[in-house]
Amino acid sequence: MTPSARLSATIDLLSAMEATPYRPADAVANSFFRERRYIGGGDRRAISARVWDILRHWRRLCWWIERAGAPVTPRSLTLAMVVLARQDRMTPEELFSGERYAPTRLSARESELCNFLREQPLDHPEMPRPVRLEVPDWLLAHLDNAFGDQTEAELAAMGGEATLDLRANLLKTTREAARAALGEEGIVTRETALSPWGLRVAGRQPVTSTAAFRAGLVEIQDEGSQLIAAVVGAEPGMRVLDYCAGAAGKTLAMAMTMNNRGHIVACDVSEPRLEGAVRRLRRAGVHNAERHLLVPGDKWARRRAGSFDRVLVDAPCTGTGTWRRNPDARLRLRESDLRELMEKQADILDRAAKLLRPGGRLVYATCSILPEENQNQIAAFVQRNPEFRMVTPPAVEGGMPAGLLVDGKMSLSPLRNGTDGFFAAIMERAA
Numbered sequence: 001m002t003p004s005a006r007l008s009a010t011i012d013l014l015s016a017m018e019a020t021p022y023r024p025a026d027a028v029a030n031s032f033f034r035e036r037r038y039i040g041g042g043d044r045r046a047i048s049a050r051v052w053d054i055l056r057h058w059r060r061l062c063w064w065i066e067r068a069g070a071p072v073t074p075r076s077l078t079l080a081m082v083v084l085a086r087q088d089r090m091t092p093e094e095l096f097s098g099e100r101y102a103p104t105r106l107s108a109r110e111s112e113l114c115n116f117l118r119e120q121p122l123d124h125p126e127m128p129r130p131v132r133l134e135v136p137d138w139l140l141a142h143l144d145n146a147f148g149d150q151t152e153a154e155l156a157a158m159g160g161e162a163t164l165d166l167r168a169n170l171l172k173t174t175r176e177a178a179r180a181a182l183g184e185e186g187i188v189t190r191e192t193a194l195s196p197w198g199l200r201v202a203g204r205q206p207v208t209s210t211a212a213f214r215a216g217l218v219e220i221q222d223e224g225s226q227l228i229a230a231v232v233g234a235e236p237g238m239r240v241l242d243y244c245a246g247a248a249g250k251t252l253a254m255a256m257t258m259n260n261r262g263h264i265v266a267c268d269v270s271e272p273r274l275e276g277a278v279r280r281l282r283r284a285g286v287h288n289a290e291r292h293l294l295v296p297g298d299k300w301a302r303r304r305a306g307s308f309d310r311v312l313v314d315a316p317c318t319g320t321g322t323w324r325r326n327p328d329a330r331l332r333l334r335e336s337d338l339r340e341l342m343e344k345q346a347d348i349l350d351r352a353a354k355l356l357r358p359g360g361r362l363v364y365a366t367c368s369i370l371p372e373e374n375q376n377q378i379a380a381f382v383q384r385n386p387e388f389r390m391v392t393p394p395a396v397e398g399g400m401p402a403g404l405l406v407d408g409k410m411s412l413s414p415l416r417n418g419t420d421g422f423f424a425a426i427m428e429r430a431a
């Protein structure tokens with residue numbers, strides 16, 4: 001594709017996102033490219049990179065466009081990004097050439113916008129702070145509360161590109177052997193610093209089409225998510241419950257630390273998500289896992305009260321820790337979403353805690369960086385349930401490095417740890 005044709009596709013993809021504002025951007029992009037199989041891999045990556053760049057600069061682009069008195073549209077956003085980022089070799093007029101597959105020529109109004117933006121920096125001293133930091137206005141006070149004078153540095157790190165991490169599946173291989181197998185297929189990786197099972201892929205490489213991936217030697221999982229599974233300390237022979245299992249990302253890692261021995265149950269209220277686990281469990285060679293769909297008034301759960309050694313609650317949350325992957329979520333988040341999620345998290349915690357045996361351990365985790373969903377949620381739970389207390393178990397052998405857990409809690413962030421933002425707390429039920 002020519003640079004102009006790629007730009008045209010960028011505008012089309014942004015228009016598709018605008019048409020379904022509540023659908024996550026990556027889901028829209030997947031459908032968009034599925035319907036346009038003629039767009040090759042290189043073009044797809046270039047178009048996605050440009051769209052994600054626009055999503056990451058959204059509030060600042062809107063601020064500039066509105067300052068110029070122009071309407072915010074997929075086309076004006078794309079044009080503003082081209083002019084302000086100054087990364088293209090061709091001029092805006094050459095890119096918007098009106099030739100075959102190129103965007104139509106710039107209108108007089110768009111040329112004015114172009115002239116207004118030329119030589120301007122992306123950040124302007126008059127920009128309000130939430131605009132410059134690319135967050136909804138209401139959220140900034142919460143972030144300042146979480147990070148203090150580090151808010152800007154943390155948000156800058158969250159605006160970067162996400163890493164692509166893999167977990168070596170020790171049920172089938174070792175980290176060294178998995179790395180060598182991937183290397184033979186041209187996938188370059190290095191060992192992650194914190195997770196003992198992690199491999200970080202250099203750049204974007206097509207991991208899922210490798211024989212190593214298809215054979216279940218590795219699973220795609222952020223290093224932080226691997227550490228959540230490590231925090232649970234699920235051991236061979238235990239009875240383990242993954243209460244919000246989704247498509248079993250953490251179930252897979254815990255079945256691995258259990259060496260396929262004992263029993264692990266992956267629960268969720270979403271049938272399609274649990275369904276997504278089937279193929280992954282099979283590929284990973286997991287034999288000790290069962291899936292269970294939670295329904296209102298669940299008898300299954302009532303019968304198993306007090307029976308699990310470990311319960312993981314990987315709670316639904318704002319996902320503020322995963323903004324590197326989902327910059328669109330950063331813009332969509334509403335105050336009412338946070339309030340609803342906090343209520344849901346408290347309810348799920350109370351329900352899941354009943355399934356734990358006396359002396360067992362409950363791990364609460366989120367991929368959020370907001371104290372409201374993390375420390376505050378746990379403090380309120382322990383107050384409601386005085387038979388639980390925070391514990392800091394010694395670093396699990398072959399598990400996580402010591403020092404990450406402080407007072408029974410672990411907080412990870414892209415800035416401090418190079419992982420997605422995650423939180424985990426370990427609580428023990430009195431014996």
Ligand SMILES: C[S@@+](CC[C@H](N)C(=O)[O-])C[C@H]1O[C@@H](n2cnc3c(N)ncnc32)[C@H](O)[C@@H]1O
Nearest residue numbers: 243244245246247249250268269270314315316
């Ligand atoms: C953060 S995701 C889990 C991700 C998953 N553990 C993984 O590692 O891939 C949260 C999950 O909680 C589920 N969920 C939402 N409400 C729930 C409830 N009341 N009880 C149990 N699970 C719930 C959602 O369907 C979603 O799959």
